[in-house]
Amino acid sequence: MAGNAPNAAALIESAKKAAAFQAVEDHLSPTDKFVGIGSGSTVVYVVEAIAAKGPSFSANMTFIPTGSQSKGLIRAAGLRLCNLDERPVVDGVSVALDVAFDGADEVDEDLNLIKGGGACLFQEKLVAVAAKKFIAVADSRKQSPRLCTKWKTIPIEVLPLAAPDVLNRLKAMGSPNPVVRSGLPSKAGECVTDNGMWIIDAPFPPLLLPKDLTAEVDGNGKNGAWEIGKLAEELVKLPGIVEIGLFHGFNGVQAVGLGKEFQAQKPVAAYFGTPSGQVQVQNAA
Numbered sequence: 001m002a003g004n005a006p007n008a009a010a011l012i013e014s015a016k017k018a019a020a021f022q023a024v025e026d027h028l029s030p031t032d033k034f035v036g037i038g039s040g041s042t043v044v045y046v047v048e049a050i051a052a053k054g055p056s057f058s059a060n061m062t063f064i065p066t067g068s069q070s071k072g073l074i075r076a077a078g079l080r081l082c083n084l085d086e087r088p089v090v091d092g093v094s095v096a097l098d099v100a101f102d103g104a105d106e107v108d109e110d111l112n113l114i115k116g117g118g119a120c121l122f123q124e125k126l127v128a129v130a131a132k133k134f135i136a137v138a139d140s141r142k143q144s145p146r147l148c149t150k151w152k153t154i155p156i157e158v159l160p161l162a163a164p165d166v167l168n169r170l171k172a173m174g175s176p177n178p179v180v181r182s183g184l185p186s187k188a189g190e191c192v193t194d195n196g197m198w199i200i201d202a203p204f205p206p207l208l209l210p211k212d213l214t215a216e217v218d219g220n221g222k223n224g225a226w227e228i229g230k231l232a233e234e235l236v237k238l239p240g241i242v243e244i245g246l247f248h249g250f251n252g253v254q255a256v257g258l259g260k261e262f263q264a265q266k267p268v269a270a271y272f273g274t275p276s277g278q279v280q281v282q283n284a285a
């Protein structure tokens with residue numbers, strides 16, 4: 001019956017679906033009020049999983065999108081939509097999202113992420129940091145010990161006017177061949193984000209974790225090796241860069257202890273579907 005065996009693409013789709021359904025089952029509580037919905041092909045199944053719970057489950061929930069694809073998914077599923085800047089303000093502060101679900105391009109062993117393969121990284125980061133709890137969903141190809149191992153470039157959202165200077169600066173920082181992402185095959189010219197910006201894909205050698213640093217290896221890029229936090233710090237300082245696709249630092253649970261609510265970029269858990277139908281969960285330590 002080999003002719004009836006699912007092909008590789010179908011196995012990947014079912015892996016994404018399994019991860020999304022399990023993540024929703026484990027992390028979406030019936031009492032949640034505000035829920036972030038990310039972008040990409042795996043998040044489609046997150047919305048499917050929520051819709052499958054029936055209208056009464058989500059009747060008191062409001063869904064916050066990370067871009068136009070995500071907005072369309074929320075609307076098509078008949079869920080209540082609210083833009084990030086339109087959520088209620090209590091005691092002078094916009095209410096936190098109870099949970100946000102999003103895909104990822106690569107996830108390292110400390111739950112740092114590369115995002116932006118779908119060019120939605122800026123709003124994705126805004127939604128992630130507005131959530132008490134951020135959950136990543138992916139298929140197991142995205143699991144990696146260090147970022148820039150499998151997904152070899154960091155997506156960077158830039159003001160178009162600044163792109164030539166940012167490209168030069170990235171080269172000076174050790175990125176061998178950063179390029180402005182093309183919109184082809186669907187759009188001639190550059191890929192334009194939901195925010196009217198461009199994306200630069202900047203290759204870097206595998207990124208170090210703080211625990212990789214030693215007296216000999218300080219992770220500041222001088223020997224080509226950047227530690228994630230140091231690289232992120234340098235990149236966001238560059239004029240013209242609007243946001244970067246590195247999600248790093250601490251997660252929502254740690255943020256409360258640090259008094260840094262609304263600054264947590266990392267997920268508290270990542271769900272990976274495998275081609276064999278299993279779901280592997282990587283929880284924050």
Ligand SMILES: O=C(CO)[C@H](O)[C@H](O)COP(=O)(O)O
Binds near residue numbers: 040041042119121
């Ligand atoms: O960051 C993203 C878009 O900017 C996506 O979440 C990421 O590219 C993963 O997408 P997919 O689920 O299709 O693999």
